[in-house]
Amino acid sequence: MIDLDEVSVSVGNVTLLAPLSATVDSGHVLVIRGRNGTGKSTLLRTMAGVRTPTSGTVRIDDDIVTERDRRFRRRVAAMIGLPPIAPDLTVEDHMLLVASTWLGDPRAATRFSRGVLEELGLTPLAARFPHELSSGQTQLLGLGLVLSRPFDVLIIDEPEQRLDPEHVDVVIGALRARRDSGATLVIATHSSRLAEELADHTLWLSEAA
DSSP, rough: OEEEEEEEEEEEEEEEEEEEEEEEOOOOEEEOOOOOOOSSSHHHHEEEEEEEEEEEEEEEEEOOOOOOOOHHHHHEEEEEOOOOOOSSSSSSHHHHHHHHHHHHHHHHHHHHHHHHHHHOOGGTTTTEEEEEEHHHHHHHHHHHHHSOOOSSSEEETTTTOOOOOOHHHHHHHHHHHHHTTTTTTHHHHHHHHHHHHHOOOEOOOOOOO
């Protein structure tokens, strides 16, 4: 499903991501770990097509990764930092907007988005606006937005950020459900619990020389 071949990223003389190779089979979970500054987020951005590697290639099913490709955007969803959030839309409005964009059918979008709200424990917050959410609730909203659309590959950066242990468990359950339904996941995390629960393979990054 995903093939990384000697991928590296540099800016001038600064190495943001040292060369690496890896593969992720369809329906598996690759967890990326390492200290801050080792290139985890940079690697995710290259896999999501929002950053071009300085050397090497990233392929998904033999296709070169590019965000400009409509088929690629349909297959690959990513949460690298919080997605854009509109101050005048409620939590439910946000989720329904994303679901409607991708699913087309209003009834299907409503069912789908409400299912994600329930899954993440956001139903009691459905009528709130973003400024009325805590940082942890905002993190769950961001996750809900990326889960409110279809995908074959999910790329996600530190989904455990700002969450208490109970809500980390909720996130683990949601990600496990996507894996069990056949999606391929790539997750960068500092959470040992999340890694232990989800990883089929773990890629440790080290600081560039």
